[in-house]
Amino acid sequence: MLQIKNLSFRYRKQAILDHISFSAKPGEHLSIIGESGSGKSTLLKLLYGYYDLPEGEIYWKDNQILGPEYNLVVGYDFMKYVAQEFDLMPFISVAENIGAFLSNFYPEEKQKRINELLKVVELEAYADIKVKELSGGQKQRVAIARAIAKEPEILLLDEPFSHIDNFKKQSLRRSLFKYLKDNQITCIVATHDKDDVLAFSDQMIVLHDAKIMAQDTPENLFNNPQNKLIASFFGEYNEIENHGIVYSHQLKINGEGDLKATVKQIYFRGTTYLIEADLNGNPILFEHDHALKFNEEIQLSILK
Numbered sequence: 001m002l003q004i005k006n007l008s009f010r011y012r013k014q015a016i017l018d019h020i021s022f023s024a025k026p027g028e029h030l031s032i033i034g035e036s037g038s039g040k041s042t043l044l045k046l047l048y049g050y051y052d053l054p055e056g057e058i059y060w061k062d063n064q065i066l067g068p069e070y071n072l073v074v075g076y077d078f079m080k081y082v083a084q085e086f087d088l089m090p091f092i093s094v095a096e097n098i099g100a101f102l103s104n105f106y107p108e109e110k111q112k113r114i115n116e117l118l119k120v121v122e123l124e125a126y127a128d129i130k131v132k133e134l135s136g137g138q139k140q141r142v143a144i145a146r147a148i149a150k151e152p153e154i155l156l157l158d159e160p161f162s163h164i165d166n167f168k169k170q171s172l173r174r175s176l177f178k179y180l181k182d183n184q185i186t187c188i189v190a191t192h193d194k195d196d197v198l199a200f201s202d203q204m205i206v207l208h209d210a211k212i213m214a215q216d217t218p219e220n221l222f223n224n225p226q227n228k229l230i231a232s233f234f235g236e237y238n239e240i241e242n243h244g245i246v247y248s249h250q251l252k253i254n255g256e257g258d259l260k261a262t263v264k265q266i267y268f269r270g271t272t273y274l275i276e277a278d279l280n281g282n283p284i285l286f287e288h289d290h291a292l293k294f295n296e297e298i299q300l301s302i303l304k
């Protein structure tokens with residue numbers, strides 16, 4: 001079990017994290033979300049032992065995670081951290097980077113393991129290419145493969161797919177997160193992307209004003225967003241008098257609906273159109289299966 005007890009941290013005067021506590025079981029997938037600057041990366045660095053803790057404690061099983069004051073070399077063998085700036089060796093190949101920390105004692109085993117990792121991050125075709133010749137997204141995938149090469153017990157991922165294009169992102173995400181679950185590797189992911197969370201996380205933590213604003217399963221937080229910050233992570237939403245937070249997909253055109261609005265903007269979104277309408281002088285957003293006309297009068301009802 002990963003246990004974070006009463007952790008507080010500041011860089012200078014401003015509190016970045018203020019009495020944070022949570023835990024994660026072996027094999028669990030936990031996401032940390034929050035606005036830019038809310039302390040997600042700082043929290044991952046603290047979990048890794050990158051900084052000394054002024055207050056609070058972090059444990060993995062019976063090991064206390066300690067900072068540079070106690071450890072000559074930052075980090076622990078059972079934990080790997082993939083930062084936003086991945087620290088690779090540019091002049092050697094993708095395969096050599098991935099295998100850099102694997103034992104040379106059994107070369108065949110090592111090659112087999114490298115091939116398996118190349119497959120997880122879908123880089124088989126790039127095995128012999130030097131890392132300096134890769135794009136940012138390809139480098140990110142090498143960094144992930146290298147981090148899981150020695151099967152850590154915990155993997156800390158900071159925006160793991162931020163450099164990866166949409167063509168690759170979906171399948172890579174499924175492949176990596178399935179690999180981590182199958183191998184019972186605890187995974188803590190700092191992310192801005194709901195698609196990293198919804199289908200994969202066992203629990204999610206929302207950081208705001210240096211505190212944990214909410215902690216629950218993605219399903220519960222999605223279904224009952226307690227505030228606008230949480231709703232905005234999941235998608236477009238409205239705040240409607242007497243109804244509270246209503247996602248755009250929860251509004252439907254209905255001749256008997258009691259919300260009378262006028263269409264003002266239409267945005268094509270692929271499977272649906274996002275329509276912005278005027279409701280008593282305030283903008284309201286809803287999804288619809290086809291485009292509507294500018295200034296068309298409509299009636300909406302809420303499906304919750």
Ligand SMILES: Nc1ncnc2c1ncn2[C@@H]1O[C@H](COP(=O)(O)OP(=O)(O)OP(=O)(O)O)[C@@H](O)[C@H]1O
Pocket residue numbers: 011012016034035036037038039040041042043190
């Ligand atoms: N080394 C540092 N020295 C001083 N302040 C720092 C340092 N690193 C981060 N900060 C500040 O701490 C706050 C939290 O930063 P952090 O990188 O943890 O946020 P984040 O939630 O990961 O942001 P993002 O989503 O943009 O990556 C920010 O205000 C940032 O400016």
